[in-house]
Amino acid sequence: MSRNLQATININTTASAATSVAKTNGGDESLRQCHGVLYDAVLVVPAVLFVLYLAVHAKSNVKKLYYGRSYILISYYTLLWLASALNLLWCSLQVWQCSPGKEAAWDLLSLFTSSGMLYLEISLVAVLLQESYASGLETLARTFIVSGIIIGVDIFLKALYVFGFGYPLFIDVESTHRIKWGLWIIHKLLLTAVYGFILFVHFSKWREKLSTRPAFYHYIIVMFVISATTLFGSVLAGIGAGFGIWLYNLTVICYHSLYLPFLFVTFLAGFFWEEDFLLDNEYYSEMKDAGFFDADWD
Template structure:
């Protein structure tokens, strides 16, 4: 999911500066590098320091919530920076697509809620653990439909279906479907 998230933002930020193949190659290299570093750091914390990152065994494990807070803080800062640049004088450096900003706003709010819930869970708040788990479930179950609605719904408009219906009605009026099949 992190690879997809980074790839989408990186690809949309490099929209008009290179050819498609070159942009995809650079995007996948940067995304792969960042996800690889994230994976390596999580493996070091899990196997090297014994921090149970993916287990809810003990809510009071400060190392676990420190790692998750740092992770979510970096993501929130990245999305916040993009929003800051959008409302600054450097706005022309970003893509002019409104769908991109809708994506960034939703992801900023999602990661900010996750950051807040990690902070609450880190100070032994039961509500923080519940909120974190809720946002993780919502993120993983709604991320792909959100991508479809944000970026692909316009591509798959119903105009094609209306055009097929128009062809069908023209063929019906011309008598193509009136033949006796007995």
């Protein structure tokens, strides 16, 4: 009798420990926060529209990049396509968070999507701090290597915490995971500090060392606000405030829906639109020289 009782206690203890580990890993379905259709639509629709926009203008944009011969613009246009494709998959497969057996696939997709977009952030800031981003293969290679090292370390640490220690960094859960939010606080604190430092230098006596392009500072200000808001939401979520989780999710929606179009409009669209404008002027001049508009003066 006592032997059976002891076996029962051992089984219950093992089951309790397994349940605890499952909860820590975000594997308990009762703890998962599954978002509704509206949440998914807000993410998917902008991602789909932006990819369609890139696809519609891909032929003309590639031709302009070919004739422009700018290694940096070609590189960032390629990276933008890769990040947009990953982001579209990430936005479209939100249901994987609540699908049994999809946790590892979701973590991998989230890891590569977030790292791809972060690589754009870091390398873009590094390039914009240079005197010119129109050309320079050596400068581009050095920037990409340094950014790649930073992203490599970031991927290694996230993968270690997700797949090694089982922390649900990329899975939304209702319960508070202090270690999870602590990691995100450190991550967002570093980004906020970088953008904040650039803004500080801009308003200091060392401002002449930075770029004078207005678009550069508009971008930095927007990214500083997003990073600071995400940091604030992570801090509130870490202490158990429900508003913090809501605020963090809101910044995630804004980031995945608007960051890539914002980057394109700020730094790449001007090149393509300006080329269109110059091309239209060239056609107009050729037609005028050919006498197509002589009738207007009769």
